[in-house]
Amino acid sequence: MLRSNGRLTIVLLFVLLGALCSACNVVRITLNTPLTPDDVAFIVPGQTTLLEVVDRLGSPDSLNNSETGIVSVHRFLDMKYARVNFGWLARPWSPVDPDLIFSRTGFGTDAFQVFYDSNGIVVQHSFLRHVVDRPFHPYPF
Amino acid sequence: MQWFHTVLALTLTAILFHGCAFSRGTLGDDINAEAVNSIKKGVTTKAEVLTSLGAPDRVLPLNGRDVYQYYRYDGKVGSLLLIIVNFSRVSIKGDDLFVMLNQSGIVEDVIWSKRTENLEFRFWPFGD
Numbered sequence: 240m241l242r243s244n245g246r247l248t249i250v251l252l253f254v255l256l257g258a259l260c261s262a263c264n265v266v267r268i269t270l271n272t273p274l275t276p277d278d279v280a281f282i283v284p285g286q287t288t289l290l291e292v293v294d295r296l297g298s299p300d301s302l303n304n305s306e307t308g309i310v311s312v313h314r315f316l317d318m319k320y321a322r323v324n325f326g327w328l329a330r331p332w333s334p335v336d337p338d339l340i341f342s343r344t345g346f347g348t349d350a351f352q353v354f355y356d357s358n359g360i361v362v363q364h365s366f367l368r369h370v371v372d373r374p375f376h377p378y379p380f
Numbered sequence: 381m382q383w384f385h386t387v388l389a390l391t392l393t394a395i396l397f398h399g400c401a402f403s404r405g406t407l408g409d410d411i412n413a414e415a416v417n418s419i420k421k422g423v424t425t426k427a428e429v430l431t432s433l434g435a436p437d438r439v440l441p442l443n444g445r446d447v448y449q450y451y452r453y454d455g456k457v458g459s460l461l462l463i464i465v466n467f468s469r470v471s472i473k474g475d476d477l478f479v480m481l482n483q484s485g486i487v488e489d490v491i492w493s494k495r496t497e498n499l500e501f502r503f504w505p506f507g508d
Contacts, residue, residue: 267505268470271495289491297493298476302449304442319505357443375505 262324262340265375270316271300274351274366282353282364289359296351308357317347321377343379401459402501408437408452411477411494419479419490426485433477442480445488450477454496458503469502 274296281287281295289311293299299311322342329337350367415432418424429448436448455472478491 263465264468265465265505266468266470268472270472271474293491293493297495298478298491300451300474300476302440302442302447302478302491309442 262322262327263377264320264322264342266318266320267375268316268318268320271314272297273315273317273347273349274313276366279351279364282361284361284363287361289353289355289361292353292361299353300350305354307354307362309355309359311353311355313351313353315349315351317349317372318345319347319373319375320344321375323377341377341379343376345373345376347373399461400503401457401461403457403459405455405457406453408450409434411450411452411475411492413494416477416490416492419487421487421489424487426481426487429479429481429487433479436479440478444483446481448477448479448481450479451475452496454499456499456501458501460503467503467505469505471499471502473499 278296282292289309292311296313300314301312303310303312320342322340324338324340326336326338326340348368351364352367353364354362356362412433418432419429426446433448433450437451438449440447440449451474453472453474455470457468457470459466459468473495475494475496476492478489479487480489480491482488
């Protein structure tokens with residue numbers, strides 16, 4: 240009987256833990272492949288061509304005029320969202336469904352721009368925002 | 381005690397594998413790879429490009445040349461709806477095709493890559 244009670248307690252604890260934490264959400268959205276400085280280290284201004292860049296990084300999302308010639312832009316996004324609803328803690332004892340939600344979103348939008356001369360040779364390149372890879376973090380304060 | 385183990389296993393399974401979801405969204409038509417490969421630099425004309433690929437999504441003026449841009453986006457969403465916690469991962473990639481035409485209307489260059497080819501349903505939001 241004692242063993243059975245122990246198991247029942249474990250099951251109940253597990254169900255309670257599940258009920259308490261069921262309001263946790265972790266969402267990640269990625270647009271294209273996020274680029275890092277290592278991914279673009281092969282680009283040498285004055286040597287690398289547009290076709291070599293496309294070959295390694297894929298086609299850009301846009302091509303535009305620049306004073307030197309052409310500018311290509313590779314856009315990417317790595318959005319992280321975490322949410323915890325502490326209101327669930329009171330739901331077993333409350334006549335209403337209370338909510339106490341902590342959530343935080345990091346959009347992580349960035350772009351990699353490459354400037355070329357009129358012959359398609361790289362003149363310079365840079366990231367737009369230098370987004371740092373942040374962890375999931377629901378605490379908003 | 382057999383019933384207890386069965387109930388326990390079913391309870392744990394229900395808790396851990398509450399549900400999962402697959403969703404997909406696309407924007408634009410698939411870019412025809414055969415049509416792109418048939419474009420020859422210095423030979424293919426603007427009219428032939430329009431016939432094989434259709435009207436472009438955008439026309440960009442680039443240093444006196446016209447650039448036709450064709451794009452398509454593909455998004456796949458995988459959600460693991462556990463009772464303890466919900467995980468979702470949205471992966472979106474785009475295919476972009478740029479056809480550069482010179483002032484005579486002849487194809488000068490083609491820039492293309494198919495990034496959506498390796499797009500998979502993913503559920504785990506952590507890591508790469």
